Amino acid sequence: MREKISLARQMKRLPSYQYQGVFTLAVILVIGTFNRPTFLAFGLAPVFYWLYRGIGTKHVTLYHFHMRILCLVSCALPLTCLVILTDSLYYGKTTLQTLLDCNLYIGYSFTVTPYNFIKYNMNPNNLAQHGTHPLLTHTLVNLPLLYNVLAVVAFVAVYKILIVAMRKQWNSLPRVQSTQFLMFLSLLTPLFFLSLFPHQEPRFIIPLTLPMVFLFSPNIYAVNWGMQEQADGSYR
Numbered sequence: 001m002r003e004k005i006s007l008a009r010q011m012k013r014l015p016s017y018q019y020q021g022v023f024t025l026a027v028i029l030v031i032g033t034f035n036r037p038t039f040l041a042f043g044l045a046p047v048f049y050w051l052y053r054g055i056g057t058k059h060v061t062l063y064h065f066h067m068r069i070l071c072l073v074s075c076a077l078p079l080t081c082l083v084i085l086t087d088s089l090y091y092g093k094t095t096l097q098t099l100l101d102c103n104l105y106i107g108y109s110f111t112v113t114p115y116n117f118i119k120y121n122m123n124p125n126n127l128a129q130h131g132t133h134p135l136l137t138h139t140l141v142n143l144p145l146l147y148n149v150l151a152v153v154a155f156v157a158v159y160k161i162l163i164v165a166m167r168k169q170w171n172s173l174p175r176v177q178s179t180q181f182l183m184f185l186s187l188l189t190p191l192f193f194l195s196l197f198p199h200q201e202p203r204f205i206i207p208l209t210l211p212m213v214f215l216f217s218p219n220i221y222a223v224n225w226g227m228q229e230q231a232d233g234s235y236r
Contacts, residue, residue: 022068025050026075034083037114041193042207045185047072052176087111127199137200138191146202147209153216154187180215187211 029047032039051068054060088094088111120126143151161184164172174181187208194204 021050022071023075026072026079029072030076030079030083034087034113037117038190038194038204040114041190042186045182045189048185049182054177056177084110084112087113121197121199124198130199132198133200135195135198138195138205142200142202142205143191143208146205147212149220150212150216153219154212157216157219158188183211183214187215 025047029040029043032043051065051072055062055065091111094110124132143154147154161173174184190208191205194200
């Protein structure tokens with residue numbers, strides 16, 4: 001009994017893992033988004049995975065899921081305001097004197113980088129200077145260009161998943177909490193959002209290398225291993 005009481009006290013002293021790393025995650029999200037707004041497309045899947053982890057167990061409920069979202073937003077909002085203020089001062093939209101005088105106008109005095117990025121890319125005249133592409137350029141051209149056979153394996157794997165989903169064989173699909181599901185989301189989510197932009201260059205989807213290699217390189221290795229065994233057998 002004493003050992004159980006001692007263990008319970010030690011467990012209470014340990015920091016809760018529920019919200020561990022929330023500030024670090026908020027910093028990465030805010031800085032990454034203001035550095036290049038498309039970062040958010042690549043960050044959606046890992047952030048969802050972090051928010052959803054442990055859901056379905058006895059100790060983690062939807063309450064924790066909502067509290068994680070609240071904590072993340074609470075940390076991200078002040079950081080966002082700080083970055084906007086820093087950009088506004090740097091680019092001359094506002095000055096320290098105007099801040100002290102409170103002579104500010106929301107539509108003029110602040111530089112909001114993600115908004116300017118979206119505004120620029122929504123203008124067809126701006127995009128025409130860089131070149132416009134069909135919406136499926138990333139999927140049908142840039143993926144095979146960057147990843148070669150790996151892209152072909154990816155197409156086959158996604159096709160098989162769609163067939164399984166259409167047959168409603170949900171038990172055959174990756175679990176939401178699994179690393180495989182995280183990698184599929186990390187691949188498909190940014191590919192979908194980046195395909196909405198008319199200007200599509202191969203370099204924009206280079207971060208997909210990690211999920212592509214993690215998910216599909218074992219299939220290529222298995223094929224190569226089988227071919228090697230057949231080749232070795234033919235010389236015996």
